[in-house]
Amino acid sequence: MRVAVVWNNNNTGVINRFGQSYPMSDYRETIENVVAALQEGGHETLLCEGDIGLLSTLGRFMPPDSQNRPSGMVFNLAEGIQGECRYAHVPAMLEMAGVPYTGPNPLGHGLASDKVITKRLIRDCGVPTPNFRVMRLGTEDTGDLRFPVVVKPRDAECSHGLQLVHEPTQLRQAVEAIVTQYAQDALVEEYIEGREICVALLGNEELEVLPLVEQDFGDRKTRMMTWEAKYMPAAAPKKICPAQVGSRLATVLRDISVSTFQASQGRDYARVDLRIDRSGQPFVLEINNIPSLSMGASYFRAAKTAGHSFSSLVNRILDIAHARYFGNGIP
Secondary structure, rough: OOEEEEOOOOOOOOOOOOOOOOOOOOHHHEEEEHHHHHHHOOOEEEEEEEEOHHHHHHHHHHHOOOOOOOOEEEEOOOOEOOOOOOHHHHHHHHHHHHHOOOOHHHHHHHHHHHHHHHHHHHHHOOOOOOOOEEEEOOOOOOOOOOOOEEEEOOOOOOOOOOOEEEHHHHHHHHHHHHHHHHOEEEEEEEEEEEEEEEEEEEEEOEEEEOOEEEEEEOOOOOOOOHHHHHHHHOOOOEEEOOOOOOHHHHHHHHHHHHHHHHHHOOOOEEEEEEEEOOOOOOEEOOOOOOOOOOOHHHHHHHHOEEEOOOHHHHHHHHHHHHHHHHHOOOO
16 A cells, blocks of 8 residues: 655745744654555555645645545654644645545644643543643632642643743743743643653554553652653653553553543544552543654553564554544555
């Protein structure tokens, strides 16, 4: 089958440079590994930029068959270039053009990228999440929020802008920094001291919950997944998989992760990040609905523990998406 892998590596493919811009992520190695995995699975591949030329490129690479049905699929790893809700841009283009693709639709991306909306949705489903407030000034009433609190942009990824605030007097400055740098509201939520667990999910109606991954911070002073902890090897915590969690708690973690996936319109695969406080109560922090597929990331660590090679995981994700569209796996 023809499979176009879509990403964002070049930010020049736009009509105007306008609106909120974002730094380009350096994930070329992961993209190259995904392309190689798909080729190993027997697919004809093309690497595409997710910009204004995408639909023309796809029209040439995977024209419709004789019955005007898709002749290929997109493996979507695009993060967007600029503007609001940027992860939804490529899926919206593909929806309009009638091209099937992996991962969430525009609504799913919009819900999951807005951390405040995600928290409200999962709370409505009975899923525990840290108490929070949305702030624009930093002088708003904190109500019953307990310090320390975590302050972060309501719509950002990779822990950009993440701050730990210990005193109410520091809150205004932290919120102002978010509003100034990211041009959006700040999410202020209670910091949960305890263990951090990642739950990797694979599938749709019948979700497979992969082995749990724990971020082991050891004796570090900062026990959070900051940008440095995610992307600087010297600062990265050790990943323990499978996490040493009792069977009853593991069942709770799986159940609330599945509920989070469903509430936020997840599709095909996702990773849910949680904290477990000292009393054993879990709290969902957020969901990443196109988690990193790098070989050092938590998602692949979980899949590898479950018996997947990188190639089998990538091709399984594609097969799951194909079944969602066409009712069966790839022939």
